[in-house]
Amino acid sequence: VALKRIVALVGGVGGAKLAYGLAQLIPTQDLTVIVNVGDDFELYGLKICPDLDTILYTLSQRVDTTNGWGVAGDTTAMLETLRGYGEDIWFRLGDQDLATHLLRTHMLHNGHTLTQVVTHLAQRMGITARVLPVTDAAVPTMIDTIEHGELPFQTYFVRHRWQPQVRGVRFVGAAQAQVSAEVRAAVAAADAILIAPSNPWLSVAPMLAVGDLRAQLLAREVPRVAVTPIIGGRAVKGPAAKLMGELGFAPTAQTVLDYYGTLVNGFVYDAQDQVSADDVRLYRTNTLMQSGEDKVKLAQNILDWIGRW
């Protein structure tokens, strides 16, 4: 398979790591990173887009590598001042990060689309890959929990530190939304489509639910490869394994493969795990990405493997 144009569906921090690896290997617009917008919300009137910002900061090597989100070395003068005003600060916005939210909110108010905002920010950050929100519409993810009922995503994920027990996930307005023209074109032109090691239920499903994206992907007779976010029965970071248990699934790579079903014709999983499947090509390798080299190595291994199809 001749691989030129690669499209990667990416959610939070785990997905950003593979996107980083791919971007070192494909330092052009031949790499398109399609990003989840379900985590987006408004705070103090500002449009916050955590997954988009995590990708932008990661690809431009600004990201705080300890957390995997936010700007490295960022300060918190704005937050401390708000706290001094008696505000309950639960979502930590750094001062440099604040500039991103201010400009994005300003541009959106002036009639720009989220795609135009992200393209502008990526350009200013010197990012060569194409970064696209999956849709320009707002499609907020809502988490139904036993303890607190339905919560907006960030309230579940950050304020309650993803401890509440989940009994359902909903993507408000997903069916009425449409993928952007840029996303449609990128999927139509892709030589291979990758689903990054993001949380399938919380980061990938919100994208697949938008308009007819799932049908667009299924219509492409090209490699459609998912990478497991579960290694040895555990999530590398975040609530994936805990959530799987709450939704009644075994926290295994096999569960992830079964969940994607016919959407994928290839699956990458870790050397610690075993999976089986009919008519899905399987690739067992080290999928843990801790260093920059790990990210590039995994990306290279996956592209080489697909190239041998």
Ligand code: FO1
């Ligand atoms: N995650 C946290 O656990 N605590 C935070 O205070 C926090 C702030 C934050 C600010 C900007 C941003 O882009 C991301 C931020 N995140 C924070 C991470 C974010 O909640 C998650 O990365 C995604 O929404 C889930 O992938």
